[in-house]
Amino acid sequence: MLISELAQQSGLTVATIKFYLREGLLPAGQVTSRTRAIYGQEHLDRLRLIRALLDVGGLPLATARSVIEVMEEGRVDRHDVVRRALYALGPDRGPEDDVHRLARKDVRRLLDGLGWLVGSDAPAIDQLAHALVVLRGSYPGAPADALLPYAAVAQGLARDEFARQPAGLDQAGLVAWAVTGTVVFESVLAAWRRLAHEDLANRDDS
Amino acid sequence: MLISELAQQSGLTVATIKFYLREGLLPAGQVTSRTRAIYGQEHLDRLRLIRALLDVGGLPLATARSVIEVMEEGRVDRHDVVRRALYALGPDRGPEDDVHRLARKDVRRLLDGLGWLVGSDAPAIDQLAHALVVLRGSYPGAPADALLPYAAVAQGLARDEFARQPAGLDQAGLVAWAVTGTVVFESVLAAWRRLAHEDLANRDDS
Numbered sequence: 250m251l252i253s254e255l256a257q258q259s260g261l262t263v264a265t266i267k268f269y270l271r272e273g274l275l276p277a278g279q280v281t282s283r284t285r286a287i288y289g290q291e292h293l294d295r296l297r298l299i300r301a302l303l304d305v306g307g308l309p310l311a312t313a314r315s316v317i318e319v320m321e322e323g324r325v326d327r328h329d330v331v332r333r334a335l336y337a338l339g340p341d342r343g344p345e346d347d348v349h350r351l352a353r354k355d356v357r358r359l360l361d362g363l364g365w366l367v368g369s370d371a372p373a374i375d376q377l378a379h380a381l382v383v384l385r386g387s388y389p390g391a392p393a394d395a396l397l398p399y400a401a402v403a404q405g406l407a408r409d410e411f412a413r414q415p416a417g418l419d420q421a422g423l424v425a426w427a428v429t430g431t432v433v434f435e436s437v438l439a440a441w442r443r444l445a446h447e448d449l450a451n452r453d454d455s
Numbered sequence: 456m457l458i459s460e461l462a463q464q465s466g467l468t469v470a471t472i473k474f475y476l477r478e479g480l481l482p483a484g485q486v487t488s489r490t491r492a493i494y495g496q497e498h499l500d501r502l503r504l505i506r507a508l509l510d511v512g513g514l515p516l517a518t519a520r521s522v523i524e525v526m527e528e529g530r531v532d533r534h535d536v537v538r539r540a541l542y543a544l545g546p547d548r549g550p551e552d553d554v555h556r557l558a559r560k561d562v563r564r565l566l567d568g569l570g571w572l573v574g575s576d577a578p579a580i581d582q583l584a585h586a587l588v589v590l591r592g593s594y595p596g597a598p599a600d601a602l603l604p605y606a607a608v609a610q611g612l613a614r615d616e617f618a619r620q621p622a623g624l625d626q627a628g629l630v631a632w633a634v635t636g637t638v639v640f641e642s643v644l645a646a647w648r649r650l651a652h653e654d655l656a657n658r659d660d661s
Contacts, residue, residue: 300589300592301592301593304589305586305589307513331653332653338649365650365653366658367653367654368653372649373650373653374646376646377642377643377646377647377650379510379642380639380642380643380646383506383511383638383639386507387507387635398612398615402608402647403647404654406605406648407651408651409604427652429589431645431652433590434586436582436586437586437602439641439645440579441583441610442637442641443577444566444573444606445606445609446616446617446637447571447577448572450534450537451534
C-alpha cells in the first residue's frame with residue numbers, strides 16, 4: 250500500500266508516519282519510483298507497536314527506539330529476547346546515594362528469598378528500590394517486606410499471561426508481545442487499582 | 456530553616472526549590488526580611504510529594520500542579536478528597552472514535568458487573584478503555600473480560616492499602632497518602648511483573 254493508505258489504515262497522519270521513518274522507528278518501504286514506496290502488514294504492525302509504547306506506555310521516543318532495536322538485532326537467543334525487550338523499557342538507573350544503595354540491597358534480598366531468576370542488572374530492581382526509597386521518605390523505616398504482597402500478585406498474573414503467549418512468534422513478534430503486554434497490563438492494573446480505591450473511599454463510613 | 460537547609464534536608468538544589476516556588480508547586484516560606492524566608496516541615500513534606508509525582512510517577516509538571524491544587528482547595532468532603540486526588544492524576548480523556556466509544560462501554564459494563572461505586576467520568580475508565588483498544592489492535596476481538604483478572608487483584612491490594620491508611624490525616628495528608636501510594640505501588644506492581652516475566656522466560660524450556 251502507499252503511505253496514504255498506511256495512514257488511513259493506521260489512523261495516523263502521513264506527517265506522523267514520515268516522522269517515524271525519519272526517526273528510524275519505522276523501516277523504509279519498498280521504493281518503486283523516485284517518489285513512491287510500498288508498505289505492508291509489517292509496517293502496520295510496527296506503527297501499532299510504536300503507538301502502544303508512546304501512548305499507553307507514555308515512553309519517551311528514545312526508549313521506543315531502544316525496544317525496536319531489540320527487534321532488529323541479529324538473531325538473538327529466544328529466551329534472551331524477552332529479557333532484552335523488558336530491559337530496553339527502562340527505567341534508567343537511579344542515584345548512587347546511600348539510601349538507594351540500601352534499598353537495592355533490600356530488593357535483591359527479597360528476590361533471593363523468592364528464588365526468582367533475574368539479572369542483577371535488571372532495571373526493574375532499580376525501579377523497586379526507587380519506589381522503596383520514596384515510600385520510606387513518607388513512612389520512615391518502612392520494611393522492604395511491604396513490597397512482597399505485590400510480588401505474589403504480579404507473579405500470578407505473569408504466569409497467566411505467559412501461558413497465553415501465542416505459539417510460533419518470531420523475534421519481532423516476541424518483542425512486540427512482551428512490550429505490548431507490559432505497557433497494556435501495567436496500565437490496566439494501575440487503572441483498576443485507582444478505581445478500587447475510589448470504590449473503597451465511596452463506601453467508607455468512618 | 457533557610458532555603459539552603461531545606462535544600463540539604465530534601466537532597467534537592469536551591470535552584471530546583473526556587474523553580475518549584477515559581478511554579479506554584481511549593482508554598483512560599485515565611486518572609487523574615489527582604490532576602491530571607493523561613494521554611495518548615497510542611498515544605499519538606501511537599502518537596503517529597505513533588506519528587507514522588509515527578510520521579511516515580513513520571514508525571515508532567517501540570518499534573519503535579521493539579522494534584523497539589525486538590526490539597527489546597529477549601530475544605531472538601533473527606534470522601535471526595537481521594538476521588539479528586541486520583542482524578543487529578545489523569546490521564547486526559549482519549550479519542551472519541553468508534554473503537555474507543557465501544558471500549559468505554561465495555562469497561563462500564565465490567566464495572567456494573569463488579570458493582571464498584573465509581574464516577575462515570577473517572578479517568579481510569581478511559582485508561583482501561585484505551586488499553587483495551589491497544590490490546591484489540593494486536594489481538595483483534597480480544598474480549599473485555601480479559602481485563603477482569605486484573606480487577607480482582609487490584610481490589611485485593613487496594614483493600615490492604617486502605618486498611619493501612621494512617622488515622623487522623625488532614626486534607627493535605629489524605630491527598631499525599633492517596634497519590635504517593637498510587638505512584639509508588641503502581642510502579643512496584645509494574646516492576647515485579649517485569650521481573651516475574653524475566654524469571655518465567657529464564658525457566659522456559661520450550
